[in-house]
Amino acid sequence: MTQQGDSTPLLDEARSLRTALDEVAARRREVLDRYDVLSLALMLIGVSVFASVAAFSFSSGQTGRGQAFLVLTLLAVPFVLFAAWTSVGRFLVLSRRAARMEQRLVTLPSPVEEAVTTIEAALPAYVVRRGLGQGGCGVVYLAEHRRAGWSRAVKLLTETALPDSQERFLREAQVMESLDHPHIARVYEYVENCIVMEYLPGGTAVARAGQGPGVVCAIGLGVASALAAAHQRNVVHRDIKPGNLLFADDGTVKVTDFGIAKLLAAGATGEPASVLALTPGYAAPEQLNADDITARTDLYGLAATLYRLLTGSTPPLPGPDGAPRADLAGIPPRIAAVLARSLDAYPERRHADAQAFALDLARAAARDMHPGWLDASGVPFRGDPEIRAAASR
Template identity: 35%
Template sequence: MTDESQLVGGRYRLREWLGTGAMGVVWKGDDERLHRTVALKRLHLQPQPGSPTADVRARAMREGRIAARLLHPNAIAVFDVIEDAGDPWLVMEYLPSTSLAQVIAERGRLEPAEVAAIGRQVAAALAAAHRSGIVHRDVKPANVLLAEDGTAKISDFGISRAAGDVTLTASGFVAGTPAYFAPEVARGNDADFRSDVFSLGSTLYHAVEGAPPFGAHDNAIALLHKVSQGDIEPPSHAGPLRPVLLKLLDPDPDARPDMAEAAAELARLSAPPTPRAEVSTPSAEPGKNAAAARKRSTLVAALALVIVLAAGAAGWWLLSREEQSHTGASGTAASREADEASPSSSAASATGPSSPVSPTGEATSGPPSSSESDKPAMDPARRLEVALRDYYALIPGDLRAGYARLTDRFKRTRTPSFADYEAFWSRMRSVRVSDVKASGRNAVTATITYFFVGGGSTTERHVYTLVERGGTLAIDSQAYA
């Protein structure tokens, strides 16, 4: 029995029991060395015929270390693998979240677009795992964690194999539920990349249809037999997701797409629609068009005359102002009149806080120089783009400054403490931002490429919301574009 406040591995303090599953017991804890919150899982080791307990334990440690090689924003990171009192423990990233299984239980069927967005993120992480030679083996809704901001992360890489959770034991009992198994695994074959693809399809099918593709059955052996046949219930609520699901759930392993292809298909389905450009429709009555054109030309001529007269008046006014300045006109009056002729305060605020003003509204400093007054205010869209580039220019060299550019809301939902923020970026050697485009009044999209410390990289497209804070722009939210 493990008690709260117990110290594991001489470093990790257990704080709160989170749950118990077939693979082990999960706790929330503190890393007392790095002062960060972590999740700790004590693995349940399943006894296996012909394998001494020491061998099973050694394999669990080895599989845990393999899982720790994977670094991806949509995978729960494994920070450490330790042994305490003879039990293997995994020390993992702690993510305040709800599992997809819980969401389905509470809400029932999810919308196809939402499921596609979840699937795209999970598939991206699994594709990265496959490139590293890692097979998950246990993709299911309970292992997909959903954060408050919509981020999805896959957890428990390799743990089923590490804990000896084989499909069918020598004694004939099934360990765990086969509801998400690929047919070939249910028939006794080893799990591989292709079976991960099928299990992802089963997981997404459950989310959009409200039940697994082979239905539910209290008898695990009977369900295993049904899965082995590969005959799924055709999806009826998946909408545009249906063709992708049928590809992922193909009973022939060789006919399924690989995980990178699955991620691309799901990304296409979850991408926001491109807005159509407004096209003016020409009138079907040429006579009216000609009359309207003549009317417009008359108005243009009248407007040109007004502009000429206004220009003459402006020249006379400027000449009289020059004469006033030579005869000793007050600087205060000149400053006040310059203020009245300046651009609106909203345009000026785009470049930062305005100059301090006196209670009467007059600027406390003298009139701006010609070079300052001629400098145009930064376009709001351009300001958003520059702010995002400036943020990533700080990463990972100056994490304190980067963390300061996040709002409290962002920190609360994504990085509850600076230690969590630091832990994420410590896995990155560098980051590159490209194709930055303002996409709304306070939104900007960008392509982000993460370069990992251990080698390799991953590229993602994100949309950010930025808000005004003390004269600067701070990042308030981040989601997949």
């Protein structure tokens, strides 16, 4: 078993790159400091002199002398080329190599050493493999269990996070751990500033944009099913968007990033929204106005997300009368009607809950397409059997 503090692939790469960069920099200085450049300059001057003398000799009728200096010129050229390669050429090669290594260092999550050390100190059973990206108030890394070999995503709270990030980070871990649903990313444990989560290698829903109404509606059913489960536990996500919908390797969609979720008291009608806890284009009007949020706030975000996946753009805000102003002309009519209802500015005019949204969308998709559309979409649905049945009618 590798002990805590031992090197890891990600840490080794960062250190080896820095060592190699130092070596390349030293060699570049050596090339410049040595006599190579000076000798090259002297050789170039010598060749120029030989060539000039040869030309002058030929022009003045001294053929023998001209031929002699021409031979000297031709003999000197290979030495000049060799000197050029060993000085200028070598310097350029080393410079390109250094640039490539510097670019790789830039692409590594920063600061790599500190992050890897922090994660492996808190989670000695895991070895960090590589960075996955930014998520919420932390940076996400791929880690592998040293003995079992399974892969996990580990979110690390960044030192530069906002002052309230520690509280949000802990809330996210607690909320996700309490939600057990096939369309919600699992949290296995959280220690100090690390959350160990399910690794979802299939990318985000952004990559599914433009793949047709079948795929998009199947994603919508999975997310709505997940939201229904969360809302039953009085949890409102508040940031539903394509970037927070990830896919398992079998194509199952999962809701992630509950970092700004709100836990509503049982029986409460709403809680004031924070204008900071939103993503423009997907945030409901009540979030933008810092009004009360409810479970229906998530339905607006889901409808906006599906609209984005179908059309390639986010919907405009509703008009003064609250009715959506989104262009639904290119969307199958019954599916468009479902989205329009939950894109309304007034929460009370949206679907009653996520389950109602899912059932309405399932029936609309079956009528606009065909009863077997869900299986044909290639996006597995593992939610409520009632929703699956509605999609087949």
